[in-house]
Structure formats: structure tokens, C-alpha cells
Amino acid sequence: NAGVTQTPKFQVLKTGQSMTLQCAQDMNHNSMYWYRQDPGMGLRLIYYSASEGTTDKGEVPNGYNVSRLNKREFSLRLESAAPSQTSVYFCASRVTGEVYEQYFGPGTRLTVT
Amino acid sequence: GDSVTQMEGPVTLSEEAFLTINCTYTATGYPSLFWYVQYPGEGLQLLLKATKADDKGSNKGFEATYRKETTSFHLEKGSVQVSDSAVYFCAPSHGNQFYFGTGTSLTVIP
Numbered sequence: 001n002a003g004v005t006q007t008p009k010f011q012v013l014k015t016g017q018s019m020t021l022q023c024a025q026d027m028n029h030n031s032m033y034w035y036r037q038d039p040g041m042g043l044r045l046i047y048y049s050a051s052e053g054t055t056d057k058g059e060v061p062n063g064y065n066v067s068r069l070n071k072r073e074f075s076l077r078l079e080s081a082a083p084s085q086t087s088v089y090f091c092a093s094r095v096t097g098e099v100y101e102q103y104f105g106p107g108t109r110l111t112v113t
Numbered sequence: 114g115d116s117v118t119q120m121e122g123p124v125t126l127s128e129e130a131f132l133t134i135n136c137t138y139t140a141t142g143y144p145s146l147f148w149y150v151q152y153p154g155e156g157l158q159l160l161l162k163a164t165k166a167d168d169k170g171s172n173k174g175f176e177a178t179y180r181k182e183t184t185s186f187h188l189e190k191g192s193v194q195v196s197d198s199a200v201y202f203c204a205p206s207h208g209n210q211f212y213f214g215t216g217t218s219l220t221v222i223p
Contacts, residue, residue, distance in 0.1 A: 042215040098206040104156035
């Protein structure tokens with residue numbers, strides 16, 4: 001099993017450009033998540049999806065959109081990138097239910113100039 | 114809402130020293146509690162967990178006990194190694210969300 005995979009690993013954008021971060025999991029998990037990690041801030045939840053066809057906002061959703069394409073895939077879109085979105089983005093998945101752990105992807109390092 | 118307070122770092126220890134990283138949380142009800150570890154350039158990995166009061170999670174020599182009365186889940190290891198150098202995150206899970214602390218950076222020197 002590959003677990004949780006993310007593409008791309010690195011990306012540099014200019015202000016105003018758009019891009020989509022891809023995430024896929026092969027563990028048959030219902031719940032999927034997008035986080036951003038900034039120095040001194042820990043992980044902050046952007047959006048999550050408790051099941052195929054549903055998405056919910058997290059702590060910092062502004063400037064982002066998501067699509068739960070199917071059970072395996074959960075993408076994050078930046079429509080008009082801003083320097084404040086420079087961060088490391090992690091996707092995670094888990095079996096639904098608070099006793100279950102999340103499994104994380106390797107991350108995407110995004111720089112917006 | 115739910116939140117977590119984690120001991121601030123960075124923490125620097127000599128090899129074979131005793132480690133404690135404090136974690137306290139606020140939550141409605143009784144969350145499940147997790148410790149994650151992040152090695153440089155990687156995503157987070159589960160280190161251990163406890164899902165009910167008085168449970169002890171353990172893995173790779175690390176331990177943490179779910180203390181309902183003090184709403185704490187402190188991470189301990191009796192003898193750290195250089196390979197334990199990483200960032201450690203405490204995270205209660207309530208409902209469908211995790212609430213991550215800011216992380217504690219640990220460096221172990223030979």
C-alpha cells in the first residue's frame with residue numbers, strides 16, 4: 001500500500017496564479033483532511049471531508065476550495081495565490097471515528113512570490 | 114472549542130537523558146488523545162494513542178497516560194537517543210477533527 005500520496009512535492013507560484021494540490025489514499029478511509037503547517041503555528045485545518053460527497057470548513061478555509069472527487073481523492077485548489085499562502089500543505093486520511101488515527105502524506109512545500 | 118497547550122521548545126537533551134513533554138487539553142466530553150512525531154522533511158506519523166481515561170499508550174520506549182482529572186497527556190521516555198530528534202505534536206481528537214498543538218522540537222546530542 002502506498003498510503004497517502006500528494007503531488008506535487010514542491011511548487012513555486014507567482015501571486016495571482018492558481019493551482020491544485022492532489023491527494024490520494026489507498027486505505028479505503030472515509031475521512032480526508034487538508035492542513036497547512038507554518039513555523040510556530042502547528043497544523044491548522046483548512047478543510048475536511050467526512051465522507052464522499054461532503055466537505056466542511058476548518059479553521060483557515062479562506063482562499064481555498066476543495067473537491068472530494070471520489071473516496072480515494074481529495075484535492076485542494078488555490079484560485080488566486082497570495083504570499084500568505086506560502087506554507088507546507090499536508091493531506092491526511094483516517095477511518096471515521098475519533099478513536100482512529102490520521103495517516104499523513106509527505107507534504108507539498110508551496111512558495112508564493 | 115477544543116484546544117491543546119503543549120510545552121514550548123526547543124528542547125535539547127544529551128543521549129540517555131529522561132524526556133518529558135507536557136500536554137494539557139480542553140475539550141467537551143472525553144476525546145481520544147494522540148502523540149504524533151515529525152522527522153525533518155516528512156509528514157506526521159502516529160507515535161502512540163489512548164482512547165479512554167487511565168489508558169497508557171506506548172511505542173518505541175515512549176509512554177503517555179490519559180489523565181482525565183488533570184486533562185493531561187504528557188509524553189515521557191526514560192532514555193532518549195539521537196534518532197529521537199524530531200518535532201512532537203500532541204493532538205486530542207473530538208468528533209471528526211484533530212486539534213494539534215504547536216509542536217515541541219527535540220534535539221538529542223551524543
